[in-house]
Amino acid sequence: MNSVPNSAGLGAYAVTISRVADNQWHAIENDLVVGRGHASRRLDGRTFLSIDTWRSTVFDRLAAAMLAGQSRPQYTVVDETDRDLRASWERAGFTQWRRESEFVVPASLPTAAAPAGVVIATADAVAEAPLRELDRAIRTEVESAVGWQTMPAEVLPWQGGTRPIDPSKYTVAVRDDRYVGLVRVATMTRRPRIGLVAVLATEQRHGIARALLSQVLGGLHLSGFEAATAEVDETNTAAMALFEGLGARRTGGSLELIHQPGKA
Secondary structure (H helix, E strand, C coil), X not given: CEEEEECCCCCCCCEEEEEEECCEEXXXXXXXXXXXXXXXXXXXXXXXXXXXXXXXXXXXXXXXXXXXXXXXXXXXXXXXXXXXXXXXXXXCCCEEEEEEEEEEEECCCCCCCCCCCEEEEEHHHCCHHHHHHHHHHHHHHHHHCCCHHHCCCCCCCCCCCCCCCCHHHEEEEEECCEEEEEEEEECCCCCCEEEEEEXXXXXXXXXXXXXXXXXXXXXHHHCCCCEEEEEEECCCHHHHHHHHHCCCEEEEEEEEEEECCCCC
C-alpha cells in the first residue's frame, strides 16, 4: 500500500492518499475514508477512471495520485449535464475526446423494406463464420478511416478471431450469400439496447441500415417492448440522421474525456 500525506487546504486533519489495491485508491482523513478512486481496464484495452468524493481538493489529490507515472492515455465518462464533475477532470488535465447522444427509439414503426437483392437474416439464420468475416471487414474500414479508438469502449476491438461472438444477438443483411451489414442488440437490460449498427462502405446509402433497424425494432415490438435505447457519436452525422428519421427521441448525452501523458 502506497500512502501520500497531504494537509494543504483539506481541513483540520491531514489527508493521506493510499493505493489500497492495484486499481483502487482511498483518501483518508482522521481514519475516515473521504474519497475513493477506481481504475477499470475495459475489454478494449483502455483504462477508465472514476472518483467519488464531495470535496474538490480531495478529488484533485486522488486524480494526481491515479495519474502519476502513467504512460498510456486514461479515460473517464461524465454526464453532459454534470458541469462540476467535468470541471474537476479538466483541472486534472483531461480534455473532451468524444461526445455521445443517448436516444430512445420507438419499437412500433412502419416496416422498411430491404433494397432489391438484400435479405435480412436473424437469430438461428445467422451463421458465425460469415458474421466474423463481416465483423473483420467493418473493423478494417473503421480503423483505416476514423480509427477504432474513436469507438465506444463497449465496442470491442478485433482480437485475431479469438473473441467470443454470439450470432443470436445479431441481425444481418445478406447480398449474394455475403453478409454486408449488421445490427447487434443487447436484451439483458431493462430496455433493449442497440449496441452497434454497421454496413460495409460499398453498401451504404441504399437503405440497408434502416431495413436492419426496422427488422430489429419490429421483433422487439412483437416481444412486448415499446422502445430500445441507442448511443450515437455526435460526429457521425449519418447515424444521427438515421435515428432521428426513425423518430428517436434524444434523452441526454455523455462526454468521454481523455488524459494524454506529455500533453499540456
